[in-house]
Amino acid sequence: MKRTLLLSLTLLASACGPRYGMRVPDSLVKKLPYxxxxxxxxxxxxxxxxxxxxxxxxxxxxxxxxxxxxxxSRQEAAEDEEDRAPDASSREVAQLAIAESEARVEYLRAHQRLNVGLRDVEKLSLRCAFSKFELARLTAARKAKVEGSERLDPKDYEEQVSECEAAVKEERAELAEDTKEAQTAKEAWEAKKAALAKKTFDARASPYVENL
Structure with a gap:
């Protein structure tokens, strides 16, 4: 785990750039007592x-x-079933299956938009964790009175953490609309799924209905 963390730190440091990427020189940290x-x-x-x-x-x-x-793929299969339906009852089932599959795709797309937003927030949270780690390194170096640490201002590192955490809070708040849309789409899909299940043996275990 230690090796993986060190590698991730190296990659993160190179990727951070100027945004929340202020670092404590490794040369100072190497002088820290055990x-x-x-x-x-x-x-x-x-x-x-x-x-x-x-x-x-x-x-x-x-x-x-x-x-x-x-x-x-299920949506395309349902559409094919409608074309091949031998009677009105089969055609009705196929149409319900099409409606269910369309609603499923819409829900999954809405949920994916939320997933991408959550991933962006976690990536920013990682930068915050990196900033906190650098603040901890500076605090340790100054506590141990490592030569050169006195030239680094803890307030700069504290502000980096505060600004990053404020940005995370703002981004999380912006996900509220995506969360609402995903929930609405899910409820619409659940309704279509229930209608299909009821028509096909009135069971949640209907072979026409696939749960996620």
């Missing part, structure tokens, strides 16, 4: 958790992308 380095473990753990959350949201976006692909 007992002071231990104090950095909590900040390291928080950073590792932030990296994991970004990975989780990436995975969710990828899963949703695959679900959309499968849902569109």
């Amino acid at each position: 007992e002071t380095r231990i104090e950095l473990l909590e900040a390291e753990n928080d950073l590792a958790l932030a990296i994991d959350r970004v990975d989780e949201t990436d995975n969710e976006v990828n899963r949703a992308r695959e679900n959309i692909r499968r849902a569109k």
